[in-house]
Amino acid sequence: MSRTALWNLTRGAGLVCLALAALALGLLARRHQQPRPTPQAVVAFLDVGTGDCTLIRTVDGATILLDAGGAETAQSVVHDLHRLHVRTLDLLVLASPAARSVGGVPAVLNAFPVRAVWSTGAQGGGAAWRAALEAVGQHRLPLQTKYAGDHIQIGGGTFWAAVWPPAQGPRAHRDSLVYQLDFGTTRVLFAGASGPDGEAFLTANRGGALGCDDGSCTDLVLQATAGGAEGGTSAELLRQAAPSVVVASCGAGSPPAPGVLHRLQAAGAALWRTDTQGTVLIVTDGRSAPTVTAMHL
Numbered sequence: 001m002s003r004t005a006l007w008n009l010t011r012g013a014g015l016v017c018l019a020l021a022a023l024a025l026g027l028l029a030r031r032h033q034q035p036r037p038t039p040q041a042v043v044a045f046l047d048v049g050t051g052d053c054t055l056i057r058t059v060d061g062a063t064i065l066l067d068a069g070g071a072e073t074a075q076s077v078v079h080d081l082h083r084l085h086v087r088t089l090d091l092l093v094l095a096s097p098a099a100r101s102v103g104g105v106p107a108v109l110n111a112f113p114v115r116a117v118w119s120t121g122a123q124g125g126g127a128a129w130r131a132a133l134e135a136v137g138q139h140r141l142p143l144q145t146k147y148a149g150d151h152i153q154i155g156g157g158t159f160w161a162a163v164w165p166p167a168q169g170p171r172a173h174r175d176s177l178v179y180q181l182d183f184g185t186t187r188v189l190f191a192g193a194s195g196p197d198g199e200a201f202l203t204a205n206r207g208g209a210l211g212c213d214d215g216s217c218t219d220l221v222l223q224a225t226a227g228g229a230e231g232g233t234s235a236e237l238l239r240q241a242a243p244s245v246v247v248a249s250c251g252a253g254s255p256p257a258p259g260v261l262h263r264l265q266a267a268g269a270a271l272w273r274t275d276t277q278g279t280v281l282i283v284t285d286g287r288s289a290p291t292v293t294a295m296h297l
Contacts (some may be wrong), residue, residue, distance in 0.1 A: 041158060041183045043221070043282040046080050047274040047296070048073040050227060050251035051100035052192045055084060056181060059286075060155030064091045066179065066190055071103030071128060078111045080279065080297045089114045090154070092141075094132065096176035096193035097125025105132035109139050118146045120177045120193075121165075147172060157286065158183045163210070164194070164202045171201055178202060180210075184286020187217040189241055192224065192249050196231035203236045210241045219289050221282055224248040228256030228273070238267040245292055247280050248273040 039059035046053040048069030056064040063086055069077050092114050094102055102125070108114075117136050125132075136143050151161035164178040165171040176193035189210060194202065203210075212220055222243035225232035227250035246269045248256045255275055256264075264271050270292070272280045277294035284290035 038285045038287075040283050040285050041181075041186075043181065043188050043284075044084060045223065045247050045249050045272075045274055045280040045282075046077060047278045048077060048104075048249070049275075050254045051103075052095070052227075052249050053077055053101075053104065054190065054192075054223070054249075055081065055086065056160075057084075057086075058155040058158040058183070060158075062090045062154045062158070063088065064093060064154070064160065065089050065108065066093045067095055067101040067193065068092070068104035068108045068132075070100045071107075074104035074107035077104045078107055081108075081112065083297045086112060088112060091115065091160075092117045093146075093177070093179065094119045095179065095190070096120060097122055097129040098176075098193070099126060099128035101176075101193055102132040103128040106135040109135050109141075114139070114141055117141050117143045118150075118177075119143055121145045121147060121167075121172050122176055123173045146177060163189075163206060164198070166205075171198070174198070175201065182217065183284060185218040185288075186221070186284040186286055186290050187212065187219070188221045188223070188282060189243070190223050191237070192227065194225045194232075196225065196229070196234070199225045199232055199234060199237055203234065203240055206240070210237075212242065219244055219284075221245045221247065221290060221292075222269070224250075224256065224260065227251070227254060228260045229254070230257035230259060233260045233263065235263050235266075238263060238269065243267075243269050244289070245270050245272065245282070247271075247282075248275075250275045 042057045044055040051069040052067040053069040054066040089112050146162045147167035148164050159182040165175040175198035179190045181188040220243045222241050228248035252275050278296035280294045282290050
């Protein structure tokens with residue numbers, strides 16, 4: 001082969017290599033320019049019949065379990081948490097001493113590592129409450145009683161706070177805990193463990209702090225009190241909170257009361273319910289309106 005032909009061949013191979021390198025760099029740059037998925041927080045109101053059990057997963061992967069349902073649905077709760085890819089619970093919150101809220105605690109503690117437990121100061125729990133506290137003690141978990149004003153920041157931009165009852169006064173040991181989750185412009189108000197009596201004191205003392213009137217949020221999801229039972233989820237609560245979505249954690253034998261359905265319709269709030277739709281999922285990026293879906297796990 002002549003020296004000129006060899007030069008042309010070498011030069012051509014070099015140009016091909018340069019072109020391939022440029023193509024590879026272009027593909028790599030395009031890959032880096034593609035928008036990354038927006039992190040989302042998830043709130044899952046589990047279908048536990050007549051009871052309360054809600055999983056919160058933050059954008060950073062932190063997990064909170066609010067109540068654990070009754071003893072009769074304990075294994076269902078464990079199954080559903082596995083289906084939702086839960087491996088560890090950063091916080092277990094016992095909002096009410098009622099059996100329908102804490103009966104599943106021993107099974108949950110046996111199935112998942114739990115880092116801390118927050119508890120209501122309400123008194124009067126029965127055998128299920130005593131069994132739950134005994135299980136917490138057996139697992140040597142730190143247990144703290146919480147009241148309105150107690151709050152933590154979980155990960156980036158996610159705030160978890162108790163809004164009722166106050167630490168002082170007779171309601172401190174009578175009413176179940178009411179919590180709110182704030183992530184960006186979305187707020188979720190967890191009032192499911194509260195009864196009509198506690199709800200009346202909540203609305204009388206918290207005023208407009210429940211809703212988004214102060215500009216702290218733009219979209220509010222409300223968990224109906226006592227699964228939508230008669231006398232709860234009052235017109236006053238709906239006026240103050242002004243929810244766009246209401247979730248009723250209820251069983252097949254205890255659907256939302258007709259009066260509650262009428263008030264929700266008058267308030268223009270969309271109703272989602274676990275008795276007919278299964279687990280209700282709230283997904284939010286903290287910027288736009290949350291997406292609501294339901295599924296049977």
